[in-house]
Amino acid sequence: MKRVISIASLVLSLAAFSATAAGIPPEKVTRPEGTEAFQGDRTELVAKGELLWNDKNVSDNGKKACASCHKGATKMFKASFQADYPHAVKMATKKSKLAEVDAEQMVQFCMLAAMKNDDVLAWDSEDLAALTAFTVDVIQANYREAKAK
Numbered sequence: 001m002k003r004v005i006s007i008a009s010l011v012l013s014l015a016a017f018s019a020t021a022a023g024i025p026p027e028k029v030t031r032p033e034g035t036e037a038f039q040g041d042r043t044e045l046v047a048k049g050e051l052l053w054n055d056k057n058v059s060d061n062g063k064k065a066c067a068s069c070h071k072g073a074t075k076m077f078k079a080s081f082q083a084d085y086p087h088a089v090k091m092a093t094k095k096s097k098l099a100e101v102d103a104e105q106m107v108q109f110c111m112l113a114a115m116k117n118d119d120v121l122a123w124d125s126e127d128l129a130a131l132t133a134f135t136v137d138v139i140q141a142n143y144r145e146a147k148a149k
Helices: 006-021 044-052 090-096 101-110 126-148
Strands: none
Touching: 006 126, 090 101, 101 126
């Protein structure tokens, strides 16, 4: 049986390919001017961040949590994770052309690239502040400790 491809489906396929090939626009993962980060108790943010880190509902399809890729203190992190933020992250440089990212940008980048969400977390959200705090205070600290041994 001969398969017929319509011009419309070909155009849609090419558009989808172009968007993927283009990567993630840096402005999608960069805090918009005039927005303020959520401010809260750091201990409470870290505790909420841990819950979110392990929650598969942070992905649009409900199948992936941050912990799905980042199992343990050293999995899926590169040596640059030892550096204080902001620092270069190869994947963010490759896909967004950002020479370096801060922790908040890295969380947002993962929401799009790894979690395959359609959009980032709200810039003023407690969730973004919590995941960022947990990433730096616990995950990065554990990584540094494991690498120091």
